[in-house]
Amino acid sequence: MKPIGKYIVIKPIEEQLTSDSGLILTSDDASNFRYKKGEVVKAGTDVSVIDSKDLIYYDGSAGHTMFIKDTVYTVIQERDVVVVL
Amino acid sequence: METQGGYIPKDLSFDDQARAKLISGIKKISKAVKSTLGPRGKTVIVESPEHIGGMTITKDGVTVARSIFLLDSIENLAVRMVKQASEETATRAGDGTTTAIVLTEAFVEAGQKYINDETNISEVIRFINEYAEKVVDELKKMSKKLNKSRLLDVATISANNDKEIGKIIADAYNQVGKDGIVTVERSQNEKTYAEVTHGIKIDRGYSSNLFINNHKKDECIMENVRILVADQDINNILQIEGILKPIINTQEKLLIIGSLTDNVVNTLAANVVRNGLQFCHIPVPSFGYRTHELMQDIALAVGAKCFSEKVGDDLSIVTMNDLGTADKIIVGKDTTVIIKENQVTDEISKRVGELKEQQQNNTFTKGERDFVNERIASLVGGIGCIYVGANSDIEQKEKFDRVDDSVCAVRSALQEGIIPGGGLPLYTIANDMLEVVGGNEQVAVNIIKDALTSPLKQILENAGKSVGDIMHNDLVANEGFDVKSEKYGDMFHMGIVDPLKVTRNALLNAVSVATTILSTNAIVTHLRDKS
Numbered sequence: 064m065k066p067i068g069k070y071i072v073i074k075p076i077e078e079q080l081t082s083d084s085g086l087i088l089t090s091d092d093a094s095n096f097r098y099k100k101g102e103v104v105k106a107g108t109d110v111s112v113i114d115s116k117d118l119i120y121y122d123g124s125a126g127h128t129m130f131i132k133d134t135v136y137t138v139i140q141e142r143d144v145v146v147v148l
Numbered sequence: 149m150e151t152q153g154g155y156i157p158k159d160l161s162f163d164d165q166a167r168a169k170l171i172s173g174i175k176k177i178s179k180a181v182k183s184t185l186g187p188r189g190k191t192v193i194v195e196s197p198e199h200i201g202g203m204t205i206t207k208d209g210v211t212v213a214r215s216i217f218l219l220d221s222i223e224n225l226a227v228r229m230v231k232q233a234s235e236e237t238a239t240r241a242g243d244g245t246t247t248a249i250v251l252t253e254a255f256v257e258a259g260q261k262y263i264n265d266e267t268n269i270s271e272v273i274r275f276i277n278e279y280a281e282k283v284v285d286e287l288k289k290m291s292k293k294l295n296k297s298r299l300l301d302v303a304t305i306s307a308n309n310d311k312e313i314g315k316i317i318a319d320a321y322n323q324v325g326k327d328g329i330v331t332v333e334r335s336q337n338e339k340t341y342a343e344v345t346h347g348i349k350i351d352r353g354y355s356s357n358l359f360i361n362n363h364k365k366d367e368c369i370m371e372n373v374r375i376l377v378a379d380q381d382i383n384n385i386l387q388i389e390g391i392l393k394p395i396i397n398t399q400e401k402l403l404i405i406g407s408l409t410d411n412v413v414n415t416l417a418a419n420v421v422r423n424g425l426q427f428c429h430i431p432v433p434s435f436g437y438r439t440h441e442l443m444q445d446i447a448l449a450v451g452a453k454c455f456s457e458k459v460g461d462d463l464s465i466v467t468m469n470d471l472g473t474a475d476k477i478i479v480g481k482d483t484t485v486i487i488k489e490n491q492v493t494d495e496i497s498k499r500v501g502e503l504k505e506q507q508q509n510n511t512f513t514k515g516e517r518d519f520v521n522e523r524i525a526s527l528v529g530g531i532g533c534i535y536v537g538a539n540s541d542i543e544q545k546e547k548f549d550r551v552d553d554s555v556c557a558v559r560s561a562l563q564e565g566i567i568p569g570g571g572l573p574l575y576t577i578a579n580d581m582l583e584v585v586g587g588n589e590q591v592a593v594n595i596i597k598d599a600l601t602s603p604l605k606q607i608l609e610n611a612g613k614s615v616g617d618i619m620h621n622d623l624v625a626n627e628g629f630d631v632k633s634e635k636y637g638d639m640f641h642m643g644i645v646d647p648l649k650v651t652r653n654a655l656l657n658a659v660s661v662a663t664t665i666l667s668t669n670a671i672v673t674h675l676r677d678k679s
Contacts, residue, residue, distance in 0.1 A: 082386070084393035087419050091411040092385055 242556020
């Protein structure tokens with residue numbers, strides 16, 4: 064699998080969010096946040112600063128999903144990424 | 149009747165003919181109502197679509213009076229006036245409707261008897277009003293403050309001598325105290341019982357089942373709870389993160405009273421279940437302007453700051469000091485009770501003072517007045533609720549009316565004290581009234597004397613006795629005849645007592661209607677098609 068150009072293939076990370084005070088946030092609360100966490104599976108040929116296995120935050124409303132060999136991936140563009148951890 | 153050029157044609161009646169019709173109307177309504185007066189009064193059956201089964205069986209004067217409408221337009225006018233007077237008595241004093249109607253009839257009858265063409269009617273009416281005030285002063289002198297055993301007597305007598313109901317009501321009042329209130333509800337089973345809560349009762353329950361921590365009772369019960377009172381929408385849990393943090397860190401319990409969106413409630417519930425935190429939430433009570441008033445009361449009673457968008461509060465800066473506290477909360481499915489053994493602070497007593505002033509506002513409807521009463525009770529006293537149960541709907545309705553009467557009578561008695569019952573004080577005052585030398589004043593005195601004896605006469609008549617047989621001249625003060633046990637004795641000792649407020653209002657309202665009728669000379673009514 065080789066993403067082309069500025070595309071990046073990622074896997075979204077679903078995790079339990081807790082606030083500073085230890086309050087558990089439900090997924091409903093979490094969906095209120097625009098930027099979501101994901102792990103890069105493979106970056107496109109023109110992407111320079113992001114590598115595979117990087118943890119990133121990306122625009123949750125961007126991108127689409129696809130199904131390759133039994134696995135669901137999300138495809139976003141380089142400009143949808145806001146933070147590389 | 150068709151309108152003639154846009155106007156409704158009128159029927160005119162004058163003088164004696166007009167008054168005779170008014171009086172016959174009053175006699176009709178009075179005849180129906182007065183047989184219920186006294187412990188040996190009879191029941192009345194009323195056909196009415198408003199009640200279950202299309203009829204109601206009652207011993208309650210107001211219910212009978214309310215159901216009466218007459219075909220004759222002038223008679224019906226009289227009925228409406230009497231109804232208004234008796235309802236006025238009922239809303240102010242809670243009882244005494246029958247007495248008011250009996251007095252009205254007696255006043256009008258006596259007026260007809262003593263007033264002739266030479267009498268100066270407006271003079272007479274002025275004297276009647278003067279003497280009525282004097283009678284009220286006499287009644288005040290006779291009155292005694294209410295103690296526990298007298299409270300039981302008042303409750304029993306107003307419930308038409310039902311000892312069981314009297315005891316339930318008296319117990320409830322003894323428990324709620326001076327400023328507490330007692331309300332009446334229908335019971336779900338055949339038992340009649342009272343429930344008393346000291347604290348604030350809110351007609352709202354938990355917003356999610358997950359808050360229940362006592363599954364036996366299906367309630368959320370917590371002790372030493374912090375309370376957040378917020379009169380504004382909270383749609384994101386992070387809005388109140390600022391206050392949740394110290395609560396979670398110190399392992400405190402929190403009750404939120406406010407309107408939360410579903411996902412905030414879910415988040416709280418999730419944390420109760422998965423994180424072991426002790427939270428509970430109830431929605432805001434009541435509707436409209438009442439919500440705001442109630443929230444202010446709750447905040448005041450628990451010592452919290454009421455966060456309201458209306459006054460520009462910001463929930464993100466709420467601190468622990470802005471939260472209230474309660475000794476215990478019991479949150480059920482539909483009701484919440486907040487218990488707090490608080491000292492009455494200056495703020496609370498100021499608020500109660502304001503509410504008591506509002507209570508005097510005569511333009512209030514019964515509902516509004518009850519609302520104010522409840523608020524006072526929730527701030528300083530307890531709230532009692534009497535659940536009326538019976539084996540059939542009709543019996544329940546009849547019992548409900550009596551309990552409601554009795555509860556109101558006790559409230560009146562607590563306010564102004566009690567006097568001997570059975571119409572005895574009015575009778576004694578009438579007998580002691582001095583004869584005056586002729587003229588209009590004498591006419592007024594005659595009318596008053598006749599009228600004041602009527603309630604006693606009627607009670608005896610309903611028991612199959614007559615005044616001549618029963619009332620001897622050698623009876624000492626407060627001594628009277630118990631028509632139920634047929635024995636003489638001290639009225640206070642025998643527990644035959646009336647609240648002063650009831651008798652006073654009944655008398656003044658009867659005077660007001662009767663004098664209006666006596667001074668009426670022309671009546672204009674819509675012309676009815678008699679065919």
